[in-house]
Every structure is written in structure tokens, then in C-alpha cells.
Amino acid sequence: MTFIGEFDLVHPLLYPPGSVVLLLGNEAIARGAIEAGLGFAAAYPGTPSTEILESLADVAEHYGFYVEWSVNEKVAFESAYAASLCGVRSLTAMKHVGLNVAADALMSSAYIGVEAGFLIVSAEDPDMWSSQNEQDNRYYGLHAYIPVFEAYSPWEAKELVKYAFNFSEKFKHPVIFRSTTRVSHSSGPVKFDVVPSLKSTGRFVKDPSRFALVPAHARKLRVKLIEKWRSICEEVNNSPFNKYIDNGSRRLIICCGTGYGYLMDCLKILGVEGKVNILKISTTVPAPRRLILDALGGCDVALVIEELEPILERDVKAMAFEEGVECEIHGKDLIPLIGELNIDKLIHGVAKFMDVPVPSNFLNPLKCNIEIPTRPPTLCSGCPHRASFLELKWALAKSGVRDVIFAGDIGCYSLGVDEPFKVQDIMLEMGGGIGSANGLAHASNQFIVAIMGDSTFYHACIPALINSVYNKSPMLVMVLDNRITAMTGHQPHPGSGFTATGARVDEVKIEDIARGVGVKCVETIDPFNVKDSIDKLVKAIKFVLENRTVALVNSRRACTLMVVSNARRRGVRIPRYLVDLELCRACGICYNQLSCPAITPMPDKKASIDPILCFGCSVCMQICPFNAIKPSETPSKDWEEVWRVN
Amino acid sequence: MINEFNVVVCGVGGQGILTFSRILASAAVKLGYNVRVGETLGMSQRGGIVQSFIRFGLGVLSPLIPVGGADVVVSLDYIEALRVFKYASRDSTIIINSNTIPPVSVLIGDGRMPSLSDVVKVYGEVTNKIYVLDADGLAIKAGLPTATNIVLLGFLCKLFQEILPPNILRDTVAENVPSRYVRENILAFDLGFNVNKFDLGL
Numbered sequence: 001m002t003f004i005g006e007f008d009l010v011h012p013l014l015y016p017p018g019s020v021v022l023l024l025g026n027e028a029i030a031r032g033a034i035e036a037g038l039g040f041a042a043a044y045p046g047t048p049s050t051e052i053l054e055s056l057a058d059v060a061e062h063y064g065f066y067v068e069w070s071v072n073e074k075v076a077f078e079s080a081y082a083a084s085l086c087g088v089r090s091l092t093a094m095k096h097v098g099l100n101v102a103a104d105a106l107m108s109s110a111y112i113g114v115e116a117g118f119l120i121v122s123a124e125d126p127d128m129w130s131s132q133n134e135q136d137n138r139y140y141g142l143h144a145y146i147p148v149f150e151a152y153s154p155w156e157a158k159e160l161v162k163y164a165f166n167f168s169e170k171f172k173h174p175v176i177f178r179s180t181t182r183v184s185h186s187s188g189p190v191k192f193d194v195v196p197s198l199k200s201t202g203r204f205v206k207d208p209s210r211f212a213l214v215p216a217h218a219r220k221l222r223v224k225l226i227e228k229w230r231s232i233c234e235e236v237n238n239s240p241f242n243k244y245i246d247n248g249s250r251r252l253i254i255c256c257g258t259g260y261g262y263l264m265d266c267l268k269i270l271g272v273e274g275k276v277n278i279l280k281i282s283t284t285v286p287a288p289r290r291l292i293l294d295a296l297g298g299c300d301v302a303l304v305i306e307e308l309e310p311i312l313e314r315d316v317k318a319m320a321f322e323e324g325v326e327c328e329i330h331g332k333d334l335i336p337l338i339g340e341l342n343i344d345k346l347i348h349g350v351a352k353f354m355d356v357p358v359p360s361n362f363l364n365p366l367k368c369n370i371e372i373p374t375r376p377p378t379l380c381s382g383c384p385h386r387a388s389f390l391e392l393k394w395a396l397a398k399s400g401v402r403d404v405i406f407a408g409d410i411g412c413y414s415l416g417v418d419e420p421f422k423v424q425d426i427m428l429e430m431g432g433g434i435g436s437a438n439g440l441a442h443a444s445n446q447f448i449v450a451i452m453g454d455s456t457f458y459h460a461c462i463p464a465l466i467n468s469v470y471n472k473s474p475m476l477v478m479v480l481d482n483r484i485t486a487m488t489g490h491q492p493h494p495g496s497g498f499t500a501t502g503a504r505v506d507e508v509k510i511e512d513i514a515r516g517v518g519v520k521c522v523e524t525i526d527p528f529n530v531k532d533s534i535d536k537l538v539k540a541i542k543f544v545l546e547n548r549t550v551a552l553v554n555s556r557r558a559c560t561l562m563v564v565s566n567a568r569r570r571g572v573r574i575p576r577y578l579v580d581l582e583l584c585r586a587c588g589i590c591y592n593q594l595s596c597p598a599i600t601p602m603p604d605k606k607a608s609i610d611p612i613l614c615f616g617c618s619v620c621m622q623i624c625p626f627n628a629i630k631p632s633e634t635p636s637k638d639w640e641e642v643w644r645v646n
Numbered sequence: 647m648i649n650e651f652n653v654v655v656c657g658v659g660g661q662g663i664l665t666f667s668r669i670l671a672s673a674a675v676k677l678g679y680n681v682r683v684g685e686t687l688g689m690s691q692r693g694g695i696v697q698s699f700i701r702f703g704l705g706v707l708s709p710l711i712p713v714g715g716a717d718v719v720v721s722l723d724y725i726e727a728l729r730v731f732k733y734a735s736r737d738s739t740i741i742i743n744s745n746t747i748p749p750v751s752v753l754i755g756d757g758r759m760p761s762l763s764d765v766v767k768v769y770g771e772v773t774n775k776i777y778v779l780d781a782d783g784l785a786i787k788a789g790l791p792t793a794t795n796i797v798l799l800g801f802l803c804k805l806f807q808e809i810l811p812p813n814i815l816r817d818t819v820a821e822n823v824p825s826r827y828v829r830e831n832i833l834a835f836d837l838g839f840n841v842n843k844f845d846l847g848l
Binding site: 020129152182185187189258260261262264265268269342343344347361365367368369370371372373374375376377597600601 | 686708
């Protein structure tokens with residue numbers, strides 16, 4: 001075993017073949033793609049998929065492949081897909097709900113097929129740690145006739161990604177690699193293999209009968225697709241990642257994806273290792289029919305373990321029915337359907353199936369009998385969104401507008417759903433705010449505000465903005481432009497002015513887009529300038545009320561976390577703010593209405609600012625009616641400079 | 647080689663829990679173990695809860711520790727120790743930093759703040775291997791106030807030297823922190839390692 005980590009600057013993906021490196025599941029997926037000769041990768045960030053493209057971008061120059069953060073998942077998919085048609089091995093990665101955005105292209109890609117290996121990584125989020133739903137994208141595989149492979153660990157993920165690329169190229173067909181939070185965001189040791197020479201450009205060979213899906217072509221391709229699917233169904237029986245462990249039992253457990261790891265732990269805890277036959281499946285769609293029937297054949301009773309939907313279970317039951325196999329098959333009657341799996345949840349079903357008792361610690365888990373205070377996620381101290389929300393609410397009040405619907409969207413600003421802001425009344429999906437605002441504007445008599453972030457604006461809001469202008473939908477569109485895709489950890493977008501690999505490019509300005517599509521009232525505010533922001537917001541609100549159409553306000557200030565980390569790296573002093581207790585009258589505006597985590601009430605209700613949490617945004621100072629808040633030092637020129645990140 | 651060793655680390659976003667996990671897991675990889683780290687993050691960068699599960703041993707491992715399955719619970723914030731109570735058993739060793747970042751909910755008067763002795767009492771009903779130390783204070787002494795995590799790692803290493811050889815763990819610390827802070831981090835590790843029972847808050 002080679003030890004790694006002697007040099008703290010070496011990127012984990014750059015260790016030499018033979019190294020055993022502790023990798024995050026997403027890094028393992030990236031490494032697998034590199035070892036498969038990846039030439040092109042495109043993605044849109046989204047938890048838990050982000051680190052795949054992020055780590056590829058870090059080493060793109062070293063290995064010589066092309067990487068981009070695309071404007072959304074659909075464009076990422078189409079771009080990577082087209083690269084494959086040029087003979088370049090390519091990958092696109094997205095969170096599960098991102099595949100909805102790319103679904104139109106996904107369905108067509110199965111008809112056309114691919115040239116070089118093409119992998120779609122769908123990183124899913126059972127339990128919704130950071131998502132609006134827990135959809136199971138293996139259904140997309142069934143829906144589109146695209147194979148879906150899934151791994152149980154980082155080390156298996158790397159190998160399975162390589163296998164998936166070869167599989168894709170062999171059948172000239174796309175492959176979905178399904179990961180989940182507990183694969184993508186768990187780490188484990190991964191052994192590195194050789195990186196082959198890669199191809200980052202190829203040639204597109206014209207063949208409209210295959211590549212241009214007019215109905216006449218599509219009908220023929222549909223026939224071919226079904227033929228191809230039959231050979232894929234046969235081939236998955238030969239996958240080395242499907243493993244049958246025959247322990248000479250009359251009981252069988254079939255599992256896939258993360259289920260395998262949890263199952264092995266449960267069997268160990270229950271003391272029944274080696275007492276049941278196990279069929280571990282990595283090619284869940286299509287299910288390997290021959291392997292399943294062979295395994296079922298010698299058994300009286302079987303259990304299917306899979307996270308979320310009973311996809312494999314239904315296949316296994318159908319196969320048993322079709323072939324007249326006399327085996328009792330269990331699945332979601334014993335295994336939870338909702339949320340992610342873990343040992344605690346799985347052990348009850350496995351114990352019942354194995355007919356052994358559940359250990360007492362699982363039956364009566366320890367319970368803490370004192371109340372634990374909650375720590376809900378909040379906007380960071382100094383976050384420009386907090387200032388924008390306050391200014392928006394004050395401007396609406398000043399304009400005498402009371403009955404307001406806030407159509408929200410997905411990003412850090414989703415946290416505005418809670419007190420004291422409550423400015424996210426509806427939140428559907430990425431880009432959904434302005435589309436629903438359009439409906440609300442025509443179907444209600446309330447005042448409509450659509451709120452979205454900058455990355456979300458580029459992602460899916462522009463068509464809806466055009467729609468609102470065209471259909472004269474009275475609404476205030478407020479973009480919270482913090483210059484970066486912040487929620488997922490600061491990935492650049494078309495307004496940031498640099499690419500995934502750090503190259504400088506021209507910004508695509510939100511205001512230019514708005515004016516270009518015909519928005520007549522476009523204002524830019526700096527949320528850290530409270531008075532001016534409120535004035536401009538009042539002006540925009542007035543415009544909406546008088547003209548019964550769209551006004552757009554772009555609230556532009558870089559993400560504080562990004563700025564503070566730049567300041568620390570450059571050694572720039574961050575000015576802190578202090579409360580003058582002589583002047584403070586305990587009105588509570590700063591901690592109640594701004595609710596910055598750095599500001600807390602003292603027992604006498606006067607305010608106190610934590611100097612460690614204060615990032616010097618100055619907003620509390622501007623809103624204090626008694627001038628009781630002052631900077632500890634005059635902000636330096638360097639401090640002003642560090643905010644102009646791009 | 648031990649069959650299985652499970653460590654739960656908890657605290658609040660920004661306390662270096664992921665670095666703690668990475669160092670411990672990297673050391674276990676060096677020792678030839680199979681390793682799995684699972685993390686529960688949610689939206690932690692924004693003041694939320696972080697829990698990390700480090701498992702190493704022989705054979706297949708899933709990324710989460712079962713209830714009652716922790717050999718060690720390390721809490722960088724004493725309140726957060728309460729949230730992972732279900733992972734403890736009478737065989738568990740509990741290591742708690744004596745400080746807390748007060749939850750905003752408490753500061754705005756919504757909920758009562760448990761005291762350190764409440765936490766010790768809760769765990770005391772299950773195990774007698776509870777260690778409370780002023781890791782924040784030792785980190786300041788090491789010249790790096792953010793090295794609370796490394797102080798606690800040093801103390802963990804002291805208690806489990808047979809499983810975690812100190813020289814290997816110390817080297818792994820050096821390899822996994824920014825090069826300009828290696829000296830302070832090693833000092834923090836050693837201060838944690840050299841804590842004696844008179845320094846403990848019990």
C-alpha cells in the first residue's frame with residue numbers, strides 16, 4: 001500500500017497509479033471517469049453532485065480534458081452528449097431533480113444513441129438533506145430505455161464508472177450512473193489505476209438518418225432501440241459487478257446500490273452472516289434476469305433491499321410470475337419506502353426475514369430526556385440577502401403595498417422562508433418563482449414579487465421573464481445577485497466573469513438581459529446601501545403599480561462568505577461593528593428585523609455584536625434609529641477592494 | 647488489527663469536523679484498514695449541525711453508525727453531544743469540549759440552554775468513561791484558536807494509542823492542514839495528547 005498525503009498541495013486526483021487515496025464518493029466518480037479516458041465534462045452544480053465536476057475542473061488542465069459549468073442541466077447534458085457524438089468520451093453530472101431539467105434531451109438520446117462512451121451521473125438525495133423531493137431516477141432509466149448502474153461505496157463507484165463507459169461505448173448507448181448522498185458524500189480508500197491517453201476532440205460524422213429526429217427517422221430508430229435494449233438486457237447478466245454469494249441457504253436477499261453495505265452490517269450485527277444467499281446487483285436497470293431467476297430457483301423465500309422505490313422488487317416479482325417460480329418475495333413490506341436506508345431502519349426487516357430477534361439497543365434506542373435547542377440553518381452574518389429582504393419589506397411598507405405574495409426560488413435565499421422575513425410563499429423548483437409569479441399576477445389581485453438568485457436567473461428564469469414581459473404580468477422581479485452560485489459552494493455562472501477552470505470571460509449582465517427582453521424599469525441596487533436601495537425599490541414598485549407590467553431590481557453584492565475567505569487569504573482586516581451601550585435604547589430592530597446571527601439581545605434587551613461573527617457589512621449601523629452602532633475602525637481601502645471580487 | 651472501530655464526531659458548521667474526520671480516516675487507511683466516513687451536513691455552512699461518522703475495520707462497511715454503535719463520541723460543542731446520544735452505549739468513551747456556541751434559538755429566548763453538567767449527567771447514566779476538556783483553551787495556547795478539533799484528536803489518540811499509533815496520527819495531522827499552520831496544529835495535537843486527569847473538567 002502506498003501512503004499518500006506527504007504534500008498538502010497535491011490534489012487527491014493527481015496521485016500516481018497504485019496509490020490508495022481517501023476519496024469522497026464524488027471524487028471517486030471523477031477519478032473513474034479520468035481512468036476511463038474522459039475528454040469532456042459539463043454539469044450544473046447541485047447537492048450532492050457538485051464535487052464531481054468541481055474536482056474534474058481542478059485537474060482538467062493537468063489531464064487535458066474540457067470541463068465547463070453549464071448554465072443549466074439541460075445545456076450540460078446536450079453539450080456532453082454532443083461531445084460523445086464527436087467520438088469524445090464525455091460525462092454530465094447533476095442532482096436528481098436536475099435530470100428533470102434535462103429530461104427532454106435524455107429521452108431523445110436513447111433513440112439516437114452515442115458514439116464514444118457517455119455517462120449521465122444522477123446524484124440523488126434520499127431523505128432530502130438538501131432537496132425539494134426524493135425522486136428515484138432509476139425510473140428515468142426504465143422510461144427512456146437507458147441502463148442505470150449503482151454502486152454501494154466510493155471504491156466500487158470508481159470501478160463501476162469505468163465499466164459504465166465501456167458499456168456505453170460497446171452498445172453505442174447512454175448510461176445513467178446513479179449515486180446517492182451516502183455514496184457521493186461518504187469517503188473511503190480508493191486504489192488508483194493508470195490514466196490512459198485521452199481524446200478531447202474528435203470529428204462529427206454526418207448521418208441525419210440517425211442524428212436528426214424527424215418522425216420518419218425516429219420511427220426507425222425506435223425499432224432499433226428496442227432491439228438494442230434486448231441485447232443490453234442480456235449483457236447485464238455478465239456484469240462482474242453483479243455478484244451472487246451462495247451460502248447454500250433456502251433464503252435469498254437481493255440488494256442493489258447502498259443496500260449492500262447496510263445489509264452486510266445488519267447480517268453481522270444479527271449474527272447471521274453466511275446464513276443466507278445474497279445477490280448483489282449493480283445493474284439495476286435492466287435487472288439481470290438470468291442471474292435473478294437462477295438465484296430465486298433454489299430458494300423458498302426472498303427479500304429485495306433497495307433505497308426508495310420498489311423498482312428492482314417489481315422486476316423480480318414479475319420475473320418470478322412469468323417463469324412460475326415458487327418463491328415468496330418480500331420487499332417494501334419489510335423495508336422502508338420513505339427516506340434513506342441505514343442500519344437502524346434496515347435491521348428490523350432483515351431480522352424478521354431471517355427469523356432472529358432484533359438486538360435491544362435497536363428496539364429501545366437511548367433517548368435524551370432534556371430538550372435540545374434547535375439550530376436551524378440561517379443566512380450567514382453579513383449576508384447581502386438579509387439586507388435585500390429587509391429593504392424589500394421596508395420598501396413595500398413605504399409604498400403602502402400590504403397584500404403581497406412572494407414567489408420564491410431555490411438557493412441560499414430559500415432560507416428567507418422563515419421569520420422574520422417570510423418572503424418565500426411558494427417554492428417549486430429551480431426557476432419556478434417567476435413562472436408561478438406570472439400565474440399569480442393574472443389570477444390574483446395581490447401584489448406579486450418574484451425572488452430569485454443570480455445563478456437561478458440564468459438557469460431557468462429568462463424564458464419566464466420574457467413571458468412576463470410579453471404577457472404584461474404586473475410583478476416586481478428581484479434578483480439577489482451575489483455574483484456566484486453560493487449554496488453549492490461558489491461555482492461560477494455567466495455573470496461571474498470566469499469559467500470552471502478560472503479563465504476570465506466577459507460577464508453576461510442581468511440588467512442587459514432584462515433590458516434586452518423589454519423590461520422598461522430596470523434598477524441596480526447595492527443592498528449594503530440601505531437608503532438608496534429602498535428608494536430604488538419604491539420607484540420600481542411604483543412603476544409596477546402604475547404601468548401594470550414587470551419591473552426588475554438587481555440587488556448586487558458578492559457573497560459574504562466568499563469575500564471573507566478572500567480577505568483572510570490576502571490578510572485584509574475585516575472591520576467589526578460595536579454597540580455603544582450609552583446610545584442603545586433596546587428597540588430590537590437590529591436583532592429582530594435584521595436578525596443577523598452576530599447580533600444578540602442582552603438581558604436588558606440592548607444589542608450586543610459578536611466580534612468573531614461580525615463581517616462588517618454595516619447594515620445594522622445604517623438601520624439603527626439611535627446611531628448606536630459604529631465600526632471598530634474605519635474600513636480600509638483593501639476591504640472595499642476585496643468586495644469587488646469580479 | 648481490530649475488527650471494527652466507530653467514532654461519531656459532532657458540532658456546528660465551521661468547527662473543523664470534516665478535517666477531524668479526514669485526518670482520522672487517512673490515518674486508518676495508512677494502517678491498512680477499510681475505512682468509511684459518512685457525513686450529515688444539511689446546510690451546515692449556515693450555522694447548522696454537523697455530524698460525521700468514521701468507521702474503520704475489516705470487511706464491508708456502510709457509511710452510518712447504528713444506534714448504540716459508537717466506540718467513541720467526540721463533541722466539539724457540548725450541546726451537540728446531546729443530539730448524538732443515541733449512538734452511545736455503556737462501552738462508549740465520550741470526549742466533550744467544555745464550550746458551546748449558543749444556538750440562536752436560545753439567544754432569542756426560544757428554548758432553554760442545557761448546561762455542561764446536564765450533558766455529563768445524561769451520559770453519566772450510560773457510561774462512566776466521560777472526559778470533558780477545555781479544548782478551546784488549549785487551542786488558544788497552541789497559538790491557533792481554530793485548532794479545537796486537533797486538540798480533541800490528540801486526546802482521542804492518547805486514549806486509544808494501541809489502535810491509533812501517535813506518530814502516525816501526528817504525521818497525518820501535518821499532512822492534512824495548511825502548510826503554514828503545521829507547527830501550531832502539531833502543538834495543539836500534543837497539548838491534547840498530554841492532557842492529564844488534573845486538566846479534565848471532572
